[in-house]
Every structure is written in C-alpha cells, then in structure tokens.
Amino acid sequence: MRFSVFNLARQALSAHRNWPEQWRSPEPKNAYDAIIIGAGGHGLGTAYYLAKEHGMRNIAVLEKGWLGGGNTGRNTTIIRSNYLWEESQGLYEHAVKLWENLSQELNYNVMYSARGVMMLAHTIHDIQVFKRHVHANRLQGIDNEWLTPEQAKEFCPILNIAPNMRYPILGAALQRRGGVARHDAVAWGYARAASAMGVDIIQNCEVTGIRRDANGAVSGVETTRGLIGTKKIGVVAAGHTSVVMGMADVRMPLESYPLQALVSEPIKPIMPCVVMSNTIHAYMSQSDKGELVIGAGTDAYTSYSQTGGLHITTHTLDAICELFPNVRRLRMLRNWGGIVDVTPDRSPIIGKTPVKGLYVNCGWGTGGFKATPGSANVFAHTIAKDEPHPINAAFTLDRFRTGRLIDEAAAAAVAH
Amino acid sequence: MLLIPCPHCGPRPEIEFRYAGEAHVARAADPGAVNDQDWAEYLYFRSNPKGIHFERWRHVSGCARFFNCVRDTVSDKILTTYPAGEKKPDLGTLMKEAGR
Numbered sequence: 001m002r003f004s005v006f007n008l009a010r011q012a013l014s015a016h017r018n019w020p021e022q023w024r025s026p027e028p029k030n031a032y033d034a035i036i037i038g039a040g041g042h043g044l045g046t047a048y049y050l051a052k053e054h055g056m057r058n059i060a061v062l063e064k065g066w067l068g069g070g071n072t073g074r075n076t077t078i079i080r081s082n083y084l085w086e087e088s089q090g091l092y093e094h095a096v097k098l099w100e101n102l103s104q105e106l107n108y109n110v111m112y113s114a115r116g117v118m119m120l121a122h123t124i125h126d127i128q129v130f131k132r133h134v135h136a137n138r139l140q141g142i143d144n145e146w147l148t149p150e151q152a153k154e155f156c157p158i159l160n161i162a163p164n165m166r167y168p169i170l171g172a173a174l175q176r177r178g179g180v181a182r183h184d185a186v187a188w189g190y191a192r193a194a195s196a197m198g199v200d201i202i203q204n205c206e207v208t209g210i211r212r213d214a215n216g217a218v219s220g221v222e223t224t225r226g227l228i229g230t231k232k233i234g235v236v237a238a239g240h241t242s243v244v245m246g247m248a249d250v251r252m253p254l255e256s257y258p259l260q261a262l263v264s265e266p267i268k269p270i271m272p273c274v275v276m277s278n279t280i281h282a283y284m285s286q287s288d289k290g291e292l293v294i295g296a297g298t299d300a301y302t303s304y305s306q307t308g309g310l311h312i313t314t315h316t317l318d319a320i321c322e323l324f325p326n327v328r329r330l331r332m333l334r335n336w337g338g339i340v341d342v343t344p345d346r347s348p349i350i351g352k353t354p355v356k357g358l359y360v361n362c363g364w365g366t367g368g369f370k371a372t373p374g375s376a377n378v379f380a381h382t383i384a385k386d387e388p389h390p391i392n393a394a395f396t397l398d399r400f401r402t403g404r405l406i407d408e409a410a411a412a413a414v415a416h
Numbered sequence: 417m418l419l420i421p422c423p424h425c426g427p428r429p430e431i432e433f434r435y436a437g438e439a440h441v442a443r444a445a446d447p448g449a450v451n452d453q454d455w456a457e458y459l460y461f462r463s464n465p466k467g468i469h470f471e472r473w474r475h476v477s478g479c480a481r482f483f484n485c486v487r488d489t490v491s492d493k494i495l496t497t498y499p500a501g502e503k504k505p506d507l508g509t510l511m512k513e514a515g516r
Contacts (some may be wrong), residue, residue: 182484238486240466242465243465255464301492303490309417400460401455403452
C-alpha cells in the first residue's frame, strides 16, 4: 500500500489498525536467479536495483540476524561526497545524487537532511589537506568550501573557537549538500520496495557454506534453513566479509575492527549541522529526536565482538567537551559498537572475484552509510551484467595486485 | 580495555601498547623472485579470522619491544603471549589450558 495523504486518512478511520506488513517474510525457495548475503542497506538496495533496473525479480536477500541490525542500524548516518580522488568522488557523488530523491523514489521517508557537513582543521597539515580536498572537489563540480574559524562558528554557533584550546580550530571545510538521513528507514524503505517487486527477504537465515560446481563456479549456498541453489551470489556482509568469502576459499585484503558510537539524552535543537574532526577523533550531529549522535574512532585491534574499549569513547567525549563546552553536563544514554571491514587504502571493493558467479561489495570501513544508494546501484549493475559499472570499475579486488590503490585515508575522517 | 600480559613486563593496560597487525606474516627471503600476487598477499591480504587470531603488539610505553599474542576475536580473551621470534604455540594445548 502506498503512503499517501489519502491512505493516511483512510487508515485513520480504522484507528491505524489495518496497515499491511511492509515486507513479506516468505520461506526460502529451492533456487533463485541471484542471492544477496546480508540484509543491510547496501544488500537490500542491491536487491531493489536488481529488480527495478535489471528486471531480476526471482532473487533473495539472506540475513543471519534481523534486517538492518548490523552497521546500517549502528552508524552515525553522515552523508557527504568530499573525497579526494576522482574515482571516489564519482562513487560518493553518485550516492548523494540518489539520496536527494530517495524518499520520493521509494515512497518512504528516509529523512535525508542536507544540513551541511563541516570538517575541522586543527593543524597546518589539516589546513593543507582540506584545502587540497576543497580544490579537488570543486574541479569535479562537487561543492566544498573553506571557512575561517569565525565563519565556522557562524555556521555552527555552539562551536568553541577560542585560541587557548588544546587543539585550536584553524579553519574548516564545509560541504553544504552533506547531511544526515534516518538509517533504519533506508533499510526499511529498500526492503519494502524490493519486497513489493517480488524479492524474498529471508531473516534469521545464516549462510554456512558456499557450494561450487565442477568448474569452480558457484552453484548454491548452505544456510541454517537449508540448501538454496543459485548461479550468482552477491556478498554484502560488512564486518563478516572475510568469513563469508572464506567459504569460497577467497582471501580478502580486509581487517575487521570495532567502531563505537553513542547518543546523549535528547535536548532541544542546538546543532544545525554535522561537525567532524579527524585530528582529535570526534564527530557529532543532532538527531530529529534531539539526541546528540557522537562517533568515536575504531579500536586498535581486530575483533568481531561488537563492543569496544571504554577508553576510546572517553577519549572522544574529551574532544567533544572541548569543541562544544555547553554539552559538558549532558548524560549519555547509550553506546554500542559495530564491526567495520577496513581495506588498506580505505576505499571499498565492489566487483567480481576470482570465483565465477561470486561478487563482493565490502571494505566500506568506517564510512559506508553515505554510499548506500550509489553502492547498491552500481553493485546491482555489476551482478546483472557480469561486468562493473564505469563508476565502480576502479574499485576492484585486483587493484591490490596491480598497485592502483585509491588512498582515501585522509578523507575517511574517522581515526583508524 | 584489554589487560595484556607483556611477556617481558607482565600484565599492563591496553593503552600502554600499540597494535601491530597479524603475526607470522613473513617477508619473502628473495624479494626479487616474488610475483605481484604474492607481494599483494604479503602486503595486504590478511586472514582476519572470527576466532583465534595470532597478532603482534608493541609495548611502546613499557619495554618498547614487539611480541606476539594469541587472542579470540569473538570474546577478545587473550590465550597467551610470547616473545617475537618464537614459534607459533600449539593451538590444541592452548585451548586445553584455557578449558575449552
């Protein structure tokens, strides 16, 4: 059922008791044309674009837990495209353009809010790096501008620009089209739209093995709910990518780290934008509920525990209190961790693998949410056509052999 | 925060250490004879296991020495640590000692 003023009024007559389920929960079939492993935003989006743009509707998304319960539901929802290299700019800008119309396309309010993302410079090195980013972005027609400390404070009035800070703010790079979106709604919106086109979304179904035929091509997946046949598998398993790819004997250039975030008690609106600081390891925005959403750096060691050390969050809150002195007495409501898969060059891997019929979309590290629609869109193209879209052609697994890395360590903005 | 038993200094809090990635990744004896794929394996590809992980740490704020550590990446429990250069400990014996 479409969400519209008419349907809202009609459902109001029965006290909103008769809204239908938003997506079906079918039993798995014996075989599908393609299977996506992982029902996060990227995986559900891939299924949506496969069905919508490539006519592949006999497909399934398998999820070991619940839909959107991994990093899609754990991130700090920041969206921006101010990356350094042309390859990355193409990929992230493709995503931002899809974000701009995503609510209308999915008939689901993903609450995309282009409120501006400001990245703070605290050292001469920061200034040089961010100015280089500003120029590189503007050459590609992507908005990004340099602000003095006074202009930064004008844009975000609660910012502390006192010169006697431990790490004074020397300037900032601002992308006005950057912003935030409602993370859960992205997963739910894609799931609802994909399900309506016939995509089976199967939760509580963990993949335990990948079957191969005599020629080495994939022939199916073993799951906790039985064997399912397929000729095409798209792995979108975030922190668990190395584990899933290991089932097909493919080693990955990935390491999985815990990344933590936390939210404060809700307060009235005090913060009009997103502020990030790579140098002192903190970033913050305010949700529509009023909570301050705060992100920390990754923990030092690889782990699958979905928890991190308290000293990491303490370190982040030290920085937050210095940047925004007026939030010092706020209490924190919740903190949590997610497991992020980090590549050596901090850029994702989207494409084919040495195994025929096996495709992978991984390595988003600490910044995958912003790319959700763009990543899903080009990955669906890669699976359907068996060749990459021009936008993701450079993001191969093979680049680690050829040496054509896409180094975005400075643009990743999260300390790791 | 992990409590890490440095083989030279004893148990110390994690903030005294730097993590240094997977252990026992050996550089080729004759680098000139290594092809591109094997260089990529050495430089970038990691086992990244969900379970027992052999890894290096450096006690930067203590003895400053590198050492190896065996840790379960699901529970973050450390099974043992041993000086750099020693052979991989036997996993079966370690698991028995840890009562698993």
